[in-house]
Amino acid sequence: MFLAASPAMCAPATGGSVFVEDLTWTELRARIAAGATTLLVPIGGTEQNGAHMALGKHNVRARSLAEKIARSLGNALVAPVIAYTPEGTIEPPTGHMRFAGTISIPVATFEELLEATSRSFKSSGFRDIVLLGDHGGYQSSQTKVAARLNREWKSSTVRVHALPEYYAAASVSYPRVLQGRGFTAAEIGTHAGLADTSLALAIDPKLVRADALPKAYEATSGVYGDARRASSELGASGIDMVVAESVAAIKRATKR
Secondary structure (H helix, E strand, O other): OOOOOOHHHHOOOOOOOOEHHHOOHHHHHHHHHOOOOEEEEEEOOOOOOOOOEOOOHHHHHHHHHHHHHHHHHOOEEEOOOEOOEOOOOOOOOOHHHHOOOOOEOOHHHHHHHHHHHHHHHHHHOOOEEEEEEOOHHHHHHHHHHHHHHHHHOOOOOOEEEEOHHHHHHHHHHHHHHHHHOOOOHHHHOOEOOHHHHHHHHHHOHHHEOHHHOOOOOOHHHOOEOOOOOOOHHHHHHHHHHHHHHHHHHHHHHHOO
């Protein structure tokens, strides 16, 4: 007699996934017991990135980079991406909120979200909770939450790490390398320019609309830079830099 397989029976094995959301609770418990006691929390943001780049750029980038960092560390897992972040006032709209699709939450709400996330993973048994913020606007909130929880948990072995090196690698180190290759600061840009777009191309080319690349610096369309010479080859070097500098920083921060 033939029995049709149920959806559960057909579900793919998790294999070597480092993503918490791919695991069952017992699989997660076993991973932690086996030494995976570092938890990376990728923080993105849903915001305009010019007419040529998808609104979810930060979310895709944070998840991909967190996976690479976790695999390099060998003892880390990755939390679901936090995609709702402060992006300016809603009424009246300021900053990225002037463009369709951007989502903004209050700073206090964002900090409560980071705190609750950290408390949740502490209860699961993680010893080091690392906040990987892919956007510059909320770096101070990460630092504030980490400091507050570390004061509260000073008698325990659990620590929260706001990792400035992660964001600095993409926003400072990588642009410096690009300038060394002959690109101008104005071209590299600070948002949706050469650096930003190259990273997106290297992570997932589907994030970028090649036929919509701005002809130049166009602040009115949300672009601060010039992405016309962006390439996945340029982005690959930036990805390697972010991963290497983040791994080194996490190892220093979590050394017991």
